[in-house]
Amino acid sequence: MATRERPLSPHLQVYRWQITMTMSILHRATGVLLVGGAFGLAGWLLAVAAGGESYAQASACLASPLGQVLLFGFSAALVYHLLNGIRHLLWDIGWGFEIPEFYASGWTVAALTVVLTAALWIAAKGVGA
């Protein structure tokens, strides 16, 4: 069977920026990042199970500047992936397929990610203080 030279899609940079493209790639990027977070959670549970020195080390790691930066990254990625995941599930049931709705739901997810991540950290610092 002969393989014909078929037309290829033009490169991404010729398109005008739209929020939908950023939301899409961020969903995948945060998903990959969160796999690291999942293994982190597994490691923390193992440390709680082992107790003693292991738990002390895990707590110290999480409280260190690097640990806090990683935790913040994971929490923001988790909130984003969770909210945008709900957006995907709504599409799966056929909701929100008009172009203005794509933009509206995209900006809603972006805004709620900032608000909920901030709320999470305010609550966490309130408990920890």
Add this chain to the structure above:
Amino acid sequence: MSNIGTAGDPRRQPPGEDFRTPLKRARGLGSGKAGTGHFWWQRVTAVALVLLVAWLLGLVVSLVGADLATARAAIGKPWNTIALALLAIAMFWHAKLGIQVVIEDYVHTRWAEVALQLINTFACATGALACLYALGRIAVAVTLANS
């Protein structure tokens, strides 16, 4: 003919030549093996994770700065242990399905793709089992501490 079935048999397919039709070559590839299974279980685990992650965030925030006994007591409560076990299974299953697609999309060298898919499956299965093991150990520790 004395050369039937031997390398000299003119009816034998020359090496490197594929006489299968395009349809035969396509069958069994892609979604032909598992149908909508990947799509479906990604959604099922996603719905479970919406509920479980929302709950997890509350639990984790409540445990900020907690000492070992407090953390164990909270995780070792029966329904918390069960919810965390469900979360571990749904989370690593969802992770496996997601990373699988990322590998399928970006890795085009066959041996590297197969190797990465195996590593992905093994690592996610190990992650889920590690969580279940830790949860079992914490539950036993809490039970012993309370008895």
